[in-house]
Each structure stands twice: as structure tokens, then as C-alpha cells.
Amino acid sequence: MNSFSLSPFLAQAAPAADAAPTVSGVAVFMFAAFVAMTLAITWWAARKSSGAGAFFAAGRRITGWQNGLAVAGDYMSAASFLGIAGMIAFFGFDGFLYSVGFLVAYLTVLLIVAEPLRNLGKYTMADVLAFRNREVPVRALASLSTLCVTIFYMIAQMVGAGLLVNALIPGDHYNAAVTVVGLLMIVYVVFGGMLATTWVQIVKAVLLMLGSFALSLMVMNHFGFSIGNFFDAVGAVSQGGETRDFMTPGFKFKGTLDLVSLCLALVMGTAGLPHILIRFYTVPDAKTARSSVIWATIVIGLFYLMTTFFGFGAATIIGPDNIANSNLSAPLLAQKLGGEIFFAFICAVAFATILAVVAGLTISASTSFAHDIFVNVIHHGREHNPGEEIRVARVTAFAVGIVSILLAIVLRKANVAFLVGLAFAVAASANLPAILLTLFWKRFNTNGAVWALAVGLVSSIVLIVLGPSVMKENPVFPLGNPALVSIPLGLVAAVIGTLLKPEPSSEAKYAEMHVRAHTGLGAEQAEPH
Amino acid sequence: MSDKKSTNEEAWRAIEDRPEFRELLAAKRRFILPMCLFFLAYYFALPLLVGLAPDLMGKKVRGPVNVAYLFALSQFFMTWIVAIVYSRAAAKFDRRAHEIVHDLES
Numbered sequence: 048m049n050s051f052s053l054s055p056f057l058a059q060a061a062p063a064a065d066a067a068p069t070v071s072g073v074a075v076f077m078f079a080a081f082v083a084m085t086l087a088i089t090w091w092a093a094r095k096s097s098g099a100g101a102f103f104a105a106g107r108r109i110t111g112w113q114n115g116l117a118v119a120g121d122y123m124s125a126a127s128f129l130g131i132a133g134m135i136a137f138f139g140f141d142g143f144l145y146s147v148g149f150l151v152a153y154l155t156v157l158l159i160v161a162e163p164l165r166n167l168g169k170y171t172m173a174d175v176l177a178f179r180n181r182e183v184p185v186r187a188l189a190s191l192s193t194l195c196v197t198i199f200y201m202i203a204q205m206v207g208a209g210l211l212v213n214a215l216i217p218g219d220h221y222n223a224a225v226t227v228v229g230l231l232m233i234v235y236v237v238f239g240g241m242l243a244t245t246w247v248q249i250v251k252a253v254l255l256m257l258g259s260f261a262l263s264l265m266v267m268n269h270f271g272f273s274i275g276n277f278f279d280a281v282g283a284v285s286q287g288g289e290t291r292d293f294m295t296p297g298f299k300f301k302g303t304l305d306l307v308s309l310c311l312a313l314v315m316g317t318a319g320l321p322h323i324l325i326r327f328y329t330v331p332d333a334k335t336a337r338s339s340v341i342w343a344t345i346v347i348g349l350f351y352l353m354t355t356f357f358g359f360g361a362a363t364i365i366g367p368d369n370i371a372n373s374n375l376s377a378p379l380l381a382q383k384l385g386g387e388i389f390f391a392f393i394c395a396v397a398f399a400t401i402l403a404v405v406a407g408l409t410i411s412a413s414t415s416f417a418h419d420i421f422v423n424v425i426h427h428g429r430e431h432n433p434g435e436e437i438r439v440a441r442v443t444a445f446a447v448g449i450v451s452i453l454l455a456i457v458l459r460k461a462n463v464a465f466l467v468g469l470a471f472a473v474a475a476s477a478n479l480p481a482i483l484l485t486l487f488w489k490r491f492n493t494n495g496a497v498w499a500l501a502v503g504l505v506s507s508i509v510l511i512v513l514g515p516s517v518m519k520e521n522p523v524f525p526l527g528n529p530a531l532v533s534i535p536l537g538l539v540a541a542v543i544g545t546l547l548k549p550e551p552s553s554e555a556k557y558a559e560m561h562v563r564a565h566t567g568l569g570a571e572q573a574e575p576h
Numbered sequence: 577m578s579d580k581k582s583t584n585e586e587a588w589r590a591i592e593d594r595p596e597f598r599e600l601l602a603a604k605r606r607f608i609l610p611m612c613l614f615f616l617a618y619y620f621a622l623p624l625l626v627g628l629a630p631d632l633m634g635k636k637v638r639g640p641v642n643v644a645y646l647f648a649l650s651q652f653f654m655t656w657i658v659a660i661v662y663s664r665a666a667a668k669f670d671r672r673a674h675e676i677v678h679d680l681e682s
Contacts, residue, residue, distance in 0.1 A: 147651045282640025296626045303627025559588035566673045
């Protein structure tokens with residue numbers, strides 16, 4: 048277990064059904080109720096919305112708190128809920144480091160990215176990168192990077208869903224679980240667009256917060272609501288025949304550089320995740336984008352704070368030695384403290400979590416393909432027929448869903464942690480440097496953006512493949528997460544690329560971008576009722 | 577067409593050169609840059625100290641609760657405080673930006 052990957056989720060795929068709890072009919076019922084609710088939302092959204100602004104950006108009429116919850120629902124994946132709980136249950140303090148990084152990352156989003164993005168763009172991250180550069184090369188590469196991040200992240204979620212079901216229900220239901228997840232996300236996005244996706248994410252965020260809060264409360268109840276008793280137990284967890292103080296760092300991460308590289312990927316990667324960034328187009332203006340990040344920071348912060356209770360709770364109340372698959376730590380804890388019905392509820396919440404995240408990923412990928420590649424690269428900024436952009440997005444969403452189902456089935460044995468690590472590394476090394484330089488460096492231009500995206504994308508993939516998460520023993524590249532090397536590489540490439548081919552037109556447009564980013568002049572308006 | 581384009585560029589540059597806009601940018605930079613440096617320094621202090629100063633981080637404060645855990649926990653409050661402080665400052669920036677837009681429209 049010495050792979051320093053970004054997401055611990057399902058790093059060890061449990062052999063199915065050994066000592067695993069089985070899911071009762073209640074869990075299936077609760078999950079069906081959630082699905083029914085999301086389908087009703089989709090039906091409502093499909094009736095309500097028409098036009099590109101509605102499909103891609105929910106008419107830009109989502110309010111601050113709604114978008115805050117939706118960002119939280121888009122972001123808190125199965126890796127957060129199941130994976131981090133498991134990491135804390137098995138490695139104590141080191142697992143909690145993920146919780147911290149995933150939250151602090153929102154300051155990068157808040158202080159640097161969210162408002163200019165809302166002021167400058169329309170539907171995608173590439174809108175900002177192409178603002179003062181030549182559209183075709185920049186959009187093509189930005190879209191490629193978006194699709195890479197999205198697909199890596201998506202496969203990780205879907206493989207996770209399949210393995211989760213297999214661990215909970217006796218027998219092999221992997222393919223069925225993956226197919227159900229894939230079909231549902233297609234339905235949400237194809238019929239309900241961004242509006243349905245948003246509300247599925249809001250409902251999921253509320254459910255996840257309720258489930259986490261109830262679980263935390265039960266843990267504290269177990270310790271007689273005494274923080275002292277709770278931490279005394281955390282200080283003496285029995286693992287592998289010895290008593291360990293789980294507050295002590297070092298049960299997972301051994302090297303400082305590894306730790307710093309991971310933290311860098313977390314704190315820079317989040318602000319480059321396309322499915323998070325496009326959420327800021329769903330609000331009326333930059334001010335609301337800002338307030339939605341603040342709402343998200345509060346919700347996400349409270350959630351990660353609670354990982355202390357249910358992560359350490361699983362370590363102390365059940366004990367890591369009694370958990371076959373670390374990713375089942377939270378559900379097992381729920382079973383032990385709250386009985387079968389609560390266990391069923393937590394399993395349904397885990398599934399809802401996965402569904403909301405994959406829906407966000409699907410709309411991000413299909414928006415980027417339709418808006419960046421189809422309309423702007425192939426058709427040079429014009430729809431040949433009205434409504435074409437949405438039609439292409441729907442077809443893409445369908446294709447993305449089918450491809451994801453197939454890939455998840457083929458890559459069943461894939462190392463999920465590696466895929467999520469890859470997604471964050473590409474986001475941090477390719478997307479974020481390009482966004483930052485576009486906003487803050489006047490001379491930055493098309494060539495620079497192309498180099499930044501290409502080098503960031505390639506270097507993060509190559510370094511992960513050469514690193515310990517793929518090569519296991521004796522890796523060529525020692526760090527589990529490449530961010531510490533690939534982010535500087537992307538930045539250096541951006542500077543060299545920019546200086547090699549100066550572009551007066553790009554510099555000339557800086558004034559317009561500058562003024563618009565900071566004043567909101569000419570920003571996309573919310574659609575009337 | 578190209579004439580139109582360059583007058584357009586000049587118009588934007590004229591706004592960019594207005595003292596109110598320059599002041600707004602300077603005020604934003606004075607606030608956001610130190611804020612970013614602060615939160616990055618505070619955040620990266622955690623992995624660096626955990627890696628380089630394990631004795632300090634392992635020091636028990638109360639019961640088994642050690643410096644490392646309290647420092648990690650403090651990151652949550654740091655994030656919330658920075659977010660709230662920024663949102664208050666940003667409300668002022670909004671007003672100034674609004675005035676600039678208002679001036680341009682009249």
C-alpha cells in the first residue's frame with residue numbers, strides 16, 4: 048500500500064462477498080426511490096427548458112446556494128465518501144489529509160478562477176482559453192484535455208459503482224450495475240440537460256450531508272457524546288496485532304516530496320476540473336458565482352470535517368482488521384450503529400453520489416464536444432442549422448455513456464486510484480496553467496496555450512505511467528503523483544511556446560479580456576423567465 | 577472590418593486606462609495576491625511539517641490529540657475565514673466595478 052495516488056477509492060478491489068454484508072430489499076427500495084425522484088426531476092427539466100442556454104447552462108438562473116449545493120454534489124464523489132472514510136479507517140491521520148486538500152482547493156477556485164471564468168465564457172473552459180487566442184487549435188486541445196479528464200474520472204466512478212454493488216450483493220452484478228449507472232446518466236443529460244443535472248446534484252448533496260451527519264451523530268452517541276472518549280479511542284486502535292495511535296502521521300505517506308506533490312495536485316487540480324468549472328456558467332453573474340463557491344466551501348467543508356467522525360469511527364468501533372474492503376468502512380459502520388435500514392440508506396446514498404457525479408461528467412464532456420469541437424472547430428463558430436449544437440451534445444452524451452459503460456466493463460480490473468490521480472494531474476498540469484496565464488499574462492498567446500495544454504497533458508500521463516501506481520516496484524519516476532514535476536513542465540512549456548511565436552492580435556485583445564473579466568461588461572446574461 | 581476591429585480594441589484599451597479601472601485592479605491585486613500567498617503557505621506548511629518535522633507534529637496537546645491533527649483541523653477554519661474575508665472585500669470591488677460600468681453607460 049505504498050502508492051501515493053490521489054484517490055484511495057477501491058485501490059484494493061475486495062474479493063466479492065467475503066464476509067461482506069448483504070443488501071436488503073430496503074436498500075433496493077431506497078435506491079429505486081432516489082432514481083424515481085431523479086427521473087421526475089429530469090421530466091420536469093425537459094418540459095421546462097428549451098434552447099442552448101437552457102440545455103448547457105440551465106438558463107443561467109441557478110441561485111447562489113443552489114449552485115453551491117450542486118458544486119458540492121458534483122464534487123463529492125464516491126472517492127470522498129467511501130474512499131476517504133476507508134483511508135482514515137485504515138491509515139488514520141494520513142487519510143484525513145485528503146479531506147483537508149479537497150477543501151482548501153476551493154480557495155483557488157474562489158480567489159482566482161470562478162469570477163473571471165463566469166464573466167468571459169459561455170459554456171466551457173475552452174471559452175476562456177480561446178478568448179484572445181486563435182479558436183481552432185486552442186479549443187481542439189482544450190476539448191481533448193476536457194475529454195481526457197472526464198473519461199478518466201468517469202471510468203473511476205463507474206468501476207467503483209460496479210465493485211461496490213458486487214461487494215454488497217452476493218453474485219456478480221458488475222456489468223448490470225455499470226450499465227444501470229451509464230443508462231441513468233444518459234437519461235438525465237440527454238433529456239434534462241444542465242437543469243436536470245443540477246437538481247440531481249442538489250438532491251444528492253442534501254442526501255449525502257444528511258447521511259454523513261446521522262452517521263457522525265451515531266458515532267458520537269457511541270462514545271456518550273464525549274469528544275475526550277472519542278479521541279482516546281482514536282489514540283488506541285488495534286491493527287495487525289498492535290495498538291496504534293491513529294492521530295500520528297505516517298501510516299501511509301513516507302516521503303515529504305510525495306506528500307507535497309499530492310497536495311499540489313489537489314489544490315491546483317480542482318480549479319482545472321472542467322465539470323466543476325462549467326457549473327459557474329449556470330448562475331446569473333460573477334457575483335453569484337462567487338457566492339456559490341462560498342456556499343460550496345461551507346457544505347464541502349462540513350462534509351470533510353465529518354470524515355473525522357465516520358472515518359475514525361470506523362477505525363475505533365469496527366477496527367481496520369474487521370473490514371475486508373476499506374471502501375465499505377462507512378456502510379459497515381452504518382450497519383453496526385444504525386441497523387439494516389440505516390445501512391440500506393447509506394448504501395443508497397453512496398449510489399446517488401456516484402450517479403450525480405457521472406451526470407456532471409457526462410454533461411461536461413458533451414458540452415465541450417458540441418460547443419468546442421463541433422460548432423467552433425469544425426463549423427468555425429456557427430451552427431449550420433438551428434438547434435444543432437444541442438442535438439450534437441445529446442448524441443455525444445449518449446455516445447459518452449455507451450463508451451463509458453463499455454470501458455468500465457473492459458477495465459474492470461483497472462486501478463481506479465490511478466485513473467482519478469490521472470484526472471487531477473491533467474487538470475492541474477494542463478488546464479490550470481493555461482487558464483492562469485490567459486488571465487494574468489498579457490503576452491500569453493495561442494502557441495503558448497497549445498504548448499501548455501499539450502505538455503501538461505502528455506507529461507502527466509507519461510509520469511503517472513512511469514510512476515509507482517502503474518509500475519509498482521522500482522518505478523522509473525518515484526512520485527505517485529506527478530504534479531510537482533508536471534505543473535512546472537506545463538508552465539515552462541507555456542512560456543517557451545509563447546515567446547517562440549509572438550502574436551500581436553492576442554496581446555491586443557488583452558485589454559478587452561481584462562476589462563470584461565473584472566467588470567462583467569458583455570458577460571452572458573441570465574435568460575428571462 | 578479591420579478598422580472596426582482596431583477601434584473596438586482602442587475602446588477597450590481606453591476603459592482599461594481609466595484611473596478608476598486601474599485603481600480597482602490595484603485594489604484587487606493588493607488583496608488577492610497576499611491572500612493567495614497566505615493560504616498556499618498555510619496549506620503547504622502542513623505536508624512540509626508532517627514530512628520534515630515529525631517530532632513537532634507528533635507532540636501531544638491533549639490526550640492523543642497532537643499538533644498535526646489540530647493543524648489539519650485548523651485548515652478548515654482557515655479556508656472558511658479566507659472565503660468570508662474575501663467575500664466581504666469582493667462586495668467592495670463589486671461596487672467599484674458597478675460604478676465604472678455605470679459611468680460608461682451614462
